[in-house]
Amino acid sequence: MDKRIDVHHVTRVEGHGNIVVEVSNGLLKECRFDVVETPRFFEAMLRGRSYQEASHITSRICGICATGHATASLRASENALGVELSRQTQLLRKLTFHGEILDSHVLHVYMLVAPDFLGVGSVIPLASSNPEVVLRALHMKKLAGDLCAVVTGRHTHPIAMTVGGFSHFPTADELKALRQRLVDCRIDVDATVDLGATLPWPNFERDTEYISLHKPDEYAFIDGEIMSSDGPTLPAERYKEVTNEFLVPHSSAKHTRHRRESYMVGALARFNNNFEQLHPRAKQAAEKLGIKPKVTNTYLNSAAQVVEIVHCVEDAIQIIDQLLEVGIHHEEPSPVTLKECNGVGVCEVPRGMLIHHYWIGADGKLTGANCIIPTNQNIANLESDMKALVPTIMHKEHKEMQLDLEMLVRAYDPCISCSVHVLKLESK
Amino acid sequence: MVETLVLGIGNTLCGDDGVGSYVVEELAKHALPPGAQVQDAGLPGWGLPTWLEGWKSVFLIDAVDMALPEGSWRSFRFVDERYLLQEEALSLHQADLACGLALAQELNLLPENLYIYGIQPANRTPGSSLSPVVRACIPELVTQIIQDLGKIE
Secondary structure, eight states: OOOOOOOOOOOSSSSEEEEEEEEEEEEEEEEEEEOOOOOHHHHHHHSSHHHHHHHHHHHGGOOOSHHHHHHHHHHHHHHHTTTTHHHHHHHHHHHHHHHHHHHHIIIIIIIIIHHHHOOOSHHHHHHHHHHHHHHHHHHHHHHHHHHHHHHHSSSSSSSSSSSEEOOOOOOHHHHHHHHHHHHHHHHHHHHHHHHHSOOOOOOOOOOOEEEEEOSSSSOOSSSSSEEEEEEBBBBBGGHHHHOOOOTTTTTTTOBBSSSOOEEEEEEHHHHHHGGGOOOHHHHHHHHTTTTOSSOOOOGHHHHHHHHHHHHHHHHHHHHHHHHHHHHOOOOOOOOOOOOOOEEEEEEEEEEEEEEEEEEEEETEEEEEEEEEOOOHHHHHHHHHHHHHHHHHHSSOOHHHHHHHHHHHHHTOSSSSSSTTTOOOEOOO | OOOOOEESHHHHHHHBGHHHHHHHHHTSOOOTTEEEEEEESOOOOGHHHHHTTTSSSEEEEEEOOOSSTTOOEEETTTTTSSGGGGTTTTTHHHHHHHHHHHHHHHHHHOOOOOEEEEEOOOSSSSSSOOOHHHHHHHHHHHHHHHHHHHHHH
């Protein structure tokens, strides 16, 4: 049996990255994004643990994408074991997933990106100059967290999701209350689109390969085939033909490449590949923001996140309607028959395509695991962007150039929150 | 009716940093004055203001490095000791709590009465258990919080 035993360098999602740019005599000498975190060995931790524990362990890879990791983990085990999911389970999984996307995107757009555009250093002075903007963001974030808590028992690190189903179910009244809050939230969503439409997005065009999951009948967040803007579309099980992980000396995070030197995952890739499957109100938001596929300006990844905020709120309302129509009911998780097997689980977490691949022994314990995280997939593309951007901005003042580069890194919404705090920029 | 929120803060996977969660878990087993509620915020970060919003009084329970003997605790009014929050390494997740409070302050969402109950941690390494000396202070702290809840007007 094919076993994945390489446990190095994969699952870092919080931590430190450095921008290192060196320009000498008007020539770009050095241009790197260093990831200097130590490996966290989550895949090694999974070996010998029951498939039932895997989602709770891997959920801890990230405090933002906890539901995403749990979902990819469950889908890996379920695909390995041949577990079919009920309609209710699928709807509840999608609903809580929307909550997490909403939470993460609101945090990124308002707390991390907006301060750059509004000329303030962080969210604290933003709260002073534009308190209504920050309050709006916090209220949307709270709603998103409460949605996750109602469906999965906790704001972060879901406890009610299990292989084959759920161990706890929201009541109809809880769902109705959530629905009302989501409907009321449309005012905040519209205001978010209006805000996005006024932001002076930097001009920077560089076409790259955009990779995301794809489903013909819905905007893919959970499951689907792997779609490349360069083609072709591949089944998720053949992910290695897409990711082609490789090591570089300056980064403890693996890099990836497919048909070009690098590719991009995340909201912009999804927007480019799956525009047709967006909710009509999300398409209207895109029009208001002035974006339509194919968008090749990386900075507009945050604008694509705004479009997804609209989609998630609207789709969450529809999902709740479907759940209420049938009636939410207790059901046991789908039964599992143990066997030696392996399976791949994929989803689109806020920052892009996430892959979990598990090998499970006949005793139900994992013998191997492979997790490929979106930020890793984006690092090579970020470096390609930096190399294209620097020559166009090297005439600028040191401070402006630094800000442009920091904003480029932030546009990827990398899950290495401190990456731009240790920025080192040398102009000679 | 007195409306007071007792809010535990901290990471239960990080040793004594999780003491706030353990204290509110213990408190929830006791009869509390009408209008008092107990919640566990975990690591609210920037989201802290919406936890505080709408409450007249809030007690925050958290591990705080106050250079006191391990396992000792003290309570103070936020307005009296605000400067402490700007010190380095006051709390194990200083940036989170300090930033959350600063943001709440900017947004005018601080409750009229905000008290912080700080417990001096002994062990900050990853792990899901409290050190004995910190665990030992919980009963006394719980008794004091219940008494203080009764005094809030």
